[in-house]
Amino acid sequence: MSSWAVDMEKKLDDVEQPAKVERWLKHCIFRVPLRFKMAIGGVSCIYKPQTVSLGPFHHGDKDLKPMEEHKLRAVRHLLHRANCKTTLAELIAAVDEVVDELQDAYMDLGEEWQGKENRGKFLEMMITDGCFLLEVMRTVAAVEEKGSILMAMDYMHGDPVFSKHGIQHMKPFVQRDMLMVENQLPLMLLEKIVAAEEGKAPSTASINFMVLKFLESEDVPEGINLGLHPLDIYRTSLLNAGMKTKGDKQGQRHPQGLLKIKSWMCSCFKAHQQNIHRDRGVETEMGAPRLPRTNNPQRVVPRSAWKLSExxxxxxxxxxxxxxxxxxxSWTLYMPKLLIDDSTAYKFHNMMVFEAMHVGTRNDVTAYVLFVKDLMDSADDVRLLVKKMILENDLADDNAAVVRLFNDLTRDVYKNRRSQLCRVRDDLEHHYINHRACVNMYEWWAHLRSNYFRSPWTVLALLTAVLFLIGDIVQSVYAVKGYDPKDHGKAKPKMN
Known part of the structure; x- marks a missing residue:
């Protein structure tokens, strides 16, 4: 066997080492692949921290080095606080117990952080970053909690980070960097530091709650395991499906006018009574074709929010x-309210990358973004969703900026046709098929409203045309009723 063949055989033996394969399922923090960066035109700031590095991937970046001094000050204040029950040596020993798990959390961890010779360097970085994050979150909580003794008093009044003034201006930038998929700290690290500090293990809920409160998440899920890292627990808080109850859905009844006759129209034109059967994941409906649930589901052409409303x-x-x-x-599409602001792009981009990279994580956020994108073809669709309180647009630009935002979010994104929201889209299509007569009536009424009821003048012109038409009909009826065939048969008198 030639030398190059021997070298190739050795490469084949080394390429899939058992130890490396075992760590694949343990990875939860990733470097963003080039394909995701290229999809947004190479704009790396969507994935790059701007203020503080958390973890090894951006440690040592020259733009983030100014914060390293403040990290060490955070460790000092935490250890010298009166209620702290640990020393630096004990804290190092506590974190050292899980150092292998912490390293395994990072995919493609650099060689400078691996091996026994670099164990101390990795531990120092983890402890300083973990203590800094804890001090920031606690300081913000103390400042925002009225009537409490501010923990910020441990720091000088003019402290650029941990004073009341400094933390208020630092908070939004640390929040942003905490949601970067490359800039994550495992929450087990925070759990270990708090346990050493307090002398007892904290509850999982307390760690999750502290992180989510700092990230200003409105819904804090209960009864769940410790999050993998801040981005993971933040994403989980947006997908707490257990809180969803159909009976609690809110909203007004159908508007008056033409919509009142919906039930009558449906009863008149509905071809067959719906009777859905489920068999092996395939839904069919008696008397009417149902979009198949197969391994290769049929592509459903999405309709915009304006089209659906019509x-x-x-x-x-x-x-x-x-x-x-x-x-x-029935005829109502329930959707959660979403605030669109300057943070929306980086939040969704990073959550979508995490879903694509982490084994076992569902693509719920990605499916949601794709679903909303299909609803928005133009600024008119955004205007409608804002009017219906589905969206709250806080972007400095116009409604067209929201359309561009979701177009950018979904560029070169894999569309999983088996997600739950794809089934909702299929149900919308099924609704069109089984209620075609009703849909035609609504579309006719919407067309009439948009073309003839836009202003008083068009309404007046329409009424005038209708009155003239009625007049012509009445005149024709009277002419027909006054017509006598006998008179038509009589000969006209001759003139002498």
Whole structure:
């Protein structure tokens, strides 16, 4: 065997080492692959921390070095606080117990952080970053809690980070960096530091709550395991499907006018009574074709929010803000309210990358973004969703900026046709098929409203045309009724 063949055989033996394969399932913090960066035009700031490095991937970046001094000050204040029950040596020993798990959390961890010779360097970085994050979150909580003795008093009044003034200006930038997929700290690290500091293990809920409160998450899930890292627990808080109850859905009844006759129209034109059967994941409906649930589901052409509204679909805010709280109930599409601001892009981009990279994580956030993108073809769709309180647009630009935002979010994104929201989209299509007559009536009424009821003048012109038409009909009726065939048969008298 030639030398190059021997070298190749050795490479084949080394390429899939058992120890490396075992760590694949343990990875939960990743470097963003080039394909995701290229999809957004190479704009790396969406994935790059701007203020503080957390973890090894951006440690030592020259733009983030100014914060390293403040990290060490955070460790000093934490250890010298009166209620702290640990020393630096004991804290190092406590974190050293889980150092292998901490290293395994990072995929493609650099060689400078691995091996016995670099164990101390990795531990120092983990402890300083973990203590800094704890001190920032606690200081913010103390400053915002009225009537409490501010923990910020441990620091000088003019402290650039941990004073009341400094933390208020630092908070939004640390929040942003905490949601970067490359800039994560395992929450087990925070758990270990708190346990050493307090002399007893904290509850899982307390760690999750502290992180989510700092990130200003409105819904804190209960009864769940310790999050993998801040981005993971933040994403989980947006997908707490257990809070969703159909009976709690809110919203007004259908509007008056033409919509009142919906039930009568449906009863007149509905071909067959719905009777859905489920068999092996495939849904069929007796008497009417049902879009198949197969391994290769049929591509459903999405309709925009404006088109759906014209077809009689009502948009109503869900009872929760969970992104997966979307449901079609009769003629009403329930969706959670979403605030669109300057933070929306980096939050969703990083959560979507995490879903794509982490084994075992569902693509719920990605499916939601794709679903919303399909609803927004133009600024008119955004305007409608804002009016229906589904979106709250806080961008400095116009409504077209929201359309561009979701177009950027979904560029080169894999579309999983088996997600729960794809089933909602299929149900919308099924609704079109089984209620075609009703949909046609709604679309006719919407067309009439948009073309003839936009202003008093168009309404007046329409009424005038209708009155002239009625006049012509009445005149024709009277002419027909006054016509006598006998008179038509009589000969006209001759003139002499």
């Amino acid at each position: 077809a009689g679909i009502r948009f109503v805010p869900s009872s929760t803000r969970c992104l997966d709280d979307i449901d079609l109930d």
